[in-house]
Amino acid sequence: MSAKPRLLLINALRHAGGSYALRPTEGTREQMVMDYDNVASLLAEVEWDVHPGAPATHGDWGVETLEEFMIVGANRLPLVREGCESGRYDAIVLLGGGDPGFAEAREIGRRHGIPVTSCGHAQMHVASMVGHRFGIIDISEKHNVQMARLVVEYRFTERCTGIRNLDYPLPRPTRSDRPSIASEKAKALAGETCSMLEAAFTAAEAAIQEDGAEVLMLGCSAAYWMQPFLQRRLNEAGWDIPVLEGYRCAIEQAKLLARLGLDASGLMLPKDPPARSRRRRLV
Template identity: 70%
Template sequence: MATPRLMLINAFSLAPGAYALRPHSGTREDLVMDYANVAPLLAGVEWDVHAGAPATHGQWPVETKEEFMMVGVNRLPLVREACESGRFDAVVLLGGGDPGYPEAREIGRRYGIPVTSCAHAQMHIAVTQGHRFSIIDISETHNAQMANLVVGYRFTEHCASIRNVNFPLPRPAHQGEQSIAREKALALSGQPSAMLEAAVAAAEAAIEEDGAESIILGCSASYWMQPFLQQRLKEMGWSIPVLEGYRSAVALAKLLVSLGLDASGIAFPSDQPRRWRARKPV
C-alpha cells in the first residue's frame, strides 16, 4: 500500500501577540498543537500542515457560533486548494468544534478525497468502545457548539452528557483567573493543575452519574489533558478510554485512505448526480 499523504489544516491563524495557545508560524511540527501526542500517528505518513486562514472574527480563539461560522467559511478555500493540488490523499481539519466540516466534506467528495475532523472522528471512534460517551469541555459557550455537533452528527442516543470544567479560552470576554496555558504548563512540569483536577472530577461524574463508557475531550485546547486524564482514571480503577481529536481525526483519515473511501455520494451529492431520489428520508 502506498504511503498516505495527509494535509492538516488548522481552523485559523492569529497575528503575532494575539491571544494564542499555539504558534501560528514556524515548522510544521510547531503548527500542530501538542505535536508529541500526535507524532506516533504521523510516523510513516507524508504530511503537511497549514497554519489556517487569517482570522477575521478577531485576534482570539473561537468559542461562539458566529466565530465558528466565520472560521469555517475562511478555511474552505484551503480545503479546495489541497484537493485540487493532487498532492494529498486526505484532508484533516484541526480544531475541536469542527468549523466548516460538512462543507469541506462536500468539497472533498468532488475530488474523491476523504476529509476528517476532530469531534466527528472522536464520536465515531467512541461508539466502537461502548454505547455511550461523555464530552468533557471547557466553557458554557463552547458546550453549545458541541451540543449542536452531537445533534447534527446524530449521536444524541450515544451522548451521555457534556460536562463543563469552566476554563474558557483566552479572549477579550474572558478576564478570569482560569488560564488553560498555565494549567497545561503546570501539568507538564509535574505540578498540580486545577483544570486537570476538574476534568478528572467531571469524567468520574460522567461515568458514575451519566453512564459514560468512553470520554471525549471537546475543545482542542484541552487535548493536552488526554494522557494525564487517561492515567488518572486508570489509577482510580476506571477502565475507560479517553479520546482526543487530533489523533482520532488522523487515524480515521488513514483508515479511509486505506479503504479507498471518501464520503457517500448520496449524503454529499454532486451538482448533477446521474441518479436522484424523489424522496429524501430525514
C-alpha cells in the same frame, strides 16, 4: 494512492500572535501541530503537510460562539479546495475542536474523491466503536453549545450521555481575570498541581457514575493536552475507560478512509449534478 497516505492537516485559524494564541503562528510543521508529541507516532506512518490556517477575521482569539465557528469554518474552505485541487493529498484533516466548516469541507472533498475528517466527528465515531455511550468533557458554556449541535448533527444523541463543563474558557479580552488554559497546561507538564486537570477528573468521574458514560472524549482542542494525564488519573483510580482526543482520532480516520478508497456517500453528499436523483430523501 502512494505507499504512504499523503495527508494535509489544516489548522482552524491563524492568529496574528500575542497572548491569545495557543500555538506558534509560524515555524516548523511540527510546531504548527498543537501537542505534536501526542500524534508524532501516527504521522510517522504517512507523508504530511500542515497549513497554519486562514487568518482570523472574527477577532484575534479562540473560537467559542456560533458566529465565530461559522466565520472560521467559511475562512478555511478555500484552503480545503486548494488542497483538493492540488492533487498532492489522499486525505485532509481539519484540526481544531468544534469542527468549523466540516460539513462543507466534506462536500468539497467529495467532488474530488478525497476524504475529509475532523476532530469531533472522528472522536464520536471512535467512541461508538469501543463503548455504547460516551460523555464529553468540554471547556466552557459557550463551547458546549457547539458541541451539543454536533452531537445532534452527527446523529449521536442516543450515544452521548451529556456534556460536562469545566468552565475554563478560551482567553479573550473580556476574560482577562479567568484562569489561563496555557498556564494550567504548563503546570501539568511540569508535574505541578493543575486545577484544570483536577476539574476534568471530577467531571470525568461524574460522567461515569452519574451519566453512565463508558467512553470519554475532550471537546475543545485547547484541552486535548489533558488526554494522557486524565487517562492516567482515571486508570489509577480504578476506572477502565478510554479517554479520546480529536487529533489522533481524526488522523487515524483519514488514514483508514484513504486506504479504503472512500470519502463520502454520493447520496449523502451528491455531486453537482448527481449521477441519479432520488424522489424522496429521508431525515
